[in-house]
């Protein structure tokens with residue numbers, strides 16, 4: 253197990269993957285483990301709001317409590333329809349509204365563990381009929397660049413067997429397969445693909461080691477932009 257050295261800024265670490273690949277569970281466990289090791293870390297979830305570790309237990313599906321997050325929540329829960337381009341821009345706006353807070357935390361030396369980011373924005377919208385990946389990328393250009401993206405890889409058919417799959421908009425196996433293919437086209441040098449078809453604890457140990465390595469090596473690197 254590596255030891256984490258103090259660094260001047262926090263690392264921006266994103267977990268991505270298809271629905272029910274285990275991202276939220278792993279993000280929470282990572283933040284808890286880092287905080288227990290006296291390493292400053294906060295959990296962010298998109299779509300949604302930032303939350304501190306002591307809010308983690310009370311946080312549940314549907315608690316998307318920025319004004320924009322609430323609109324997205326209504327859309328995902330099928331309470332309201334929003335035109336596909338418009339909802340794409342709303343998901344992006346939800347990331348932009350939290351950018352100032354994220355930057356302040358990073359500059360203050362707090363590591364951010366982020367459940368989904370701009371890559372989900374592109375992968376999900378581009379899975380819809382008639383959307384072009386380059387168009388989908390435009391609204392997120394200029395957001396903080398993650399220092400590392402861990403992509404939890406899970407076969408969509410395995411994900412479909414996990415609890416509650418099918419409740420929200422987008423939770424259909426054929427749609428998730430297209431999302432999965434889009435994710436394949438988004439990978440860059442910041443990405444690491446992690447096999448998510450293992451136990452929660454095994455995956456946690458794997459991710460914690462990788463996350464600590466990123467934090468250890470962050471140094472004074474300037475925060476990049478997408």
Ligand code: DGP
Nearest residue numbers: 271298299343344368372373376377422
């Ligand atoms: P989650 O709370 O992580 O299960 O995400 C809710 C759903 O929203 C999930 O099906 C993925 C989808 N989603 C997340 N981010 C975006 C985005 O930026 N754009 C679109 N179109 N969908 C997204």
